[in-house]
Amino acid sequence: MSALSGIRVVDVTNNQAGPSCGQMLAWLGADVIKVEEPGKGDPARTTHKDRPDADSLFYLSFNGNKRSLTINLKNPRGKDVFRRLLTTADVLLENFGPGVIDRLGFGYPALKQLNPRLVYASIKGFGSHGPYSDYKSYEPIAQAMGGAMSVTGYPDSPPTYVWPSIGDSGTGMHCVIGILAALMQRHATGEGQQVEVSMQDAVVNLCRVSLRDHQRLGKPPERAGNQLGTAVPGKTYRCHPGGPNDYVFIFTQQQMWHPFLRAMGREDLIGDARYEAGDARWRNRDEVNAMVEAWTMERSKHEVMKILAGAGVPCGACLDTGEVLSDPHLHAREMIVEVQHPVRGRYITAGNPVKLSASPTKISAAPLLGQHRREILNELGYGQTEIDALESEGTV
Template structure:
């Protein structure tokens, strides 16, 4: 069986992470992705580069399965070649700064005149309209403006960024979904369309469940660190030998899980304690419960704790460092 997007041609003008993560996903699905780079290469080739004579891992991890061609769109010859390529393409993707693709002469209206079936996909920080449309953005800007940074961190500390690519790869995945939908719709209409994704909107979508509290209280949702206020116990617990990543996360979502945990802790009477009868009450009593759990986990390694708990149906996960994950 062939791949889903075999025969689909994507002209990839994207750079850094948000755009390339989108087009890489299309390449994994079988599309013929042609990365069009300016003379000297896409700037992401040297971003976070470990060696001056080699492409950076940052670039390689975001551009697998793609072809590449050098084309200077600021020259008449380069633009003429690109126009011919657009005539045979299904998708054109870009994530230049605001207004850049239009200044090159290849905004959506221009692309549509060349090829009415083409899908023009664009990732921007804040979209094409609104008060921030002219502002540039990167990952951390999207996290700040999308709401996740205000939720991340300890209650008595400042907002923190997360290393997960919510603003960049998160936007890229949203854009890929939009492109797939546009390709399906084109089968019905015969026409292309514009697909536009804002990094801010993508982060907001990914964090929307955690903003639900605002709908109830009408006030900003506070930071709470690793502890959940919706279920308990749900927190990060220290393990032997007490290194920087020797922790296990435990999440008891049901009364049955809680009762199982109390038996493991040697405190089965807590499973029938009316003060701890539901997940919300257990979350409220976290200052009482968490030390009991950590006294147990501190006698074990994170993997021993995980095996003991997961083996009896309690959701948990050891905190794996980069070496453990990659191995």
Template sequence: MQDQVRQQEIDTATAPAPALKGVKVLDLTQFEAGPSCTEVLAWLGADVVKVEEPTRGEPGRWGMTDRSDADSHYFIYYNLNKRSVTCNLKSEEGKALLRRMIEKADVLIENMAPGTFARLGFDWPRLHAINPRLIFAQVKGFAPESPQANYLSFDMIAQAMGGTMGVNGHPGQPPVRPGPTIGDTGTGMLCAIGILTALYQRMATGRGQHIQIAMRDAMLNYCRTPMSR
């Protein structure tokens, strides 16, 4: 038994570092589509810092539970391996704090209501000026050029408008919503792929880039096979 423990210690000591060790991620997301993305980055070794408003934290903490003395299971499921800091982005002090964090970050991701982050003074040109190496990722319901660009979206809306419900169920029967929340987590996985690609490309260019992913577009991507029939 002692030999097994000793061997495990040796294996741990000689194991390669996590793939994203040293990558700093600022997570300004809530609920599921954004947090599922940053959780993957955290699992891969990134230092993910969740930036939350100071009174109650992000809504996933308290909006999905009937207890007032603990975070919801929903929140815990999508925020493993992360650190957290509170920051009041409605105050100049809070904005200054975020700017200082941006200066040292590799990635910033947000999924606020369309236009909110820009109105706070953090659009892509401003972020790029603060830190030219920053990768800025945004998760929204609809693409910027879409007629619904300013609409909010959640999993069920994305699945309905992206075709996921329409390709489930039986012919002649109403559409069926799949059990898994792929409108959220499926979008989050595609966003993570985009961020990883941008990190790789930055090794050659030395510069960050702006990534935008729409939940409806992500669902259309997952529905290509049934829609081709």
């Protein structure tokens, strides 16, 4: 039995923010039914497609462990099928553009009457109310409007986009939290509720430290590149052999300074007034950083990390994406896993970062378009003749 066994989620989202939320719920054991347009499906199926006979790796990355049902939501009979599905659902997850789902006839007031226990979860660019509620959003828009870009980059560079998807997948994980809370509250009240997460809100929540700094300093924080505050060492340092990702990030607090010097073989500097205190190292940071980098450049990033980790000094090798996919620690933790796909065969993907001792996750492939159509319609009480008719008329 999995943590969310018995919970049915109807997922009508596409691209990344919504699908990442649905995938996490599926990994936790929910029955997530991905509803897609017949013949087309989630646009992510063709985004950056690397082979003509299979869904894209982008689609596979955010739709594992789900089942697929195709329904034409603009067709009256399709709407009937969708309503019947929703009467069996615990959660509806949607990320349509502003006003779209209401025009289809599936806004929250209508579905609350249909299924009072339904948790109705919406992911929007800017939410359903407020001055920007009619605006559309994508990942970089959310980062720009949430303040993340303004604090990312170097002092002489423009505001910089962050490639990890804090606006899309970050919003999806916030929505998971809201859905789980609403399901818990339903135990007490017997009723569902509406859950809404905006991409801008989610990015702002992840920028709390920068917002704190604005209030502390009385002005927007300046972009500082890889420098972490005034810690020295507290940035990236080049390593041997000097490739584009041959770097480590070293962060040394005051109590770590002596162990750090010993790890470098520079015990002679212990007690040196030029470097002993944090403010002194900051004043002399160019000297300290040059000394540190002269040492790191003689070693690979993995050697540096191992030496400093053994001394209790926080240090991380800057892994490129290939190194992440082959990292033995991530494989040992089943964070990088191999999955069998019916068309593509075996492929590598990221696993579930949430580890539950009594509910382990087994990652399965994202579904083919409409792969579970007949199976799910049978569960809803449709007979074979009815299903044949629905298919022939393009309803499902």
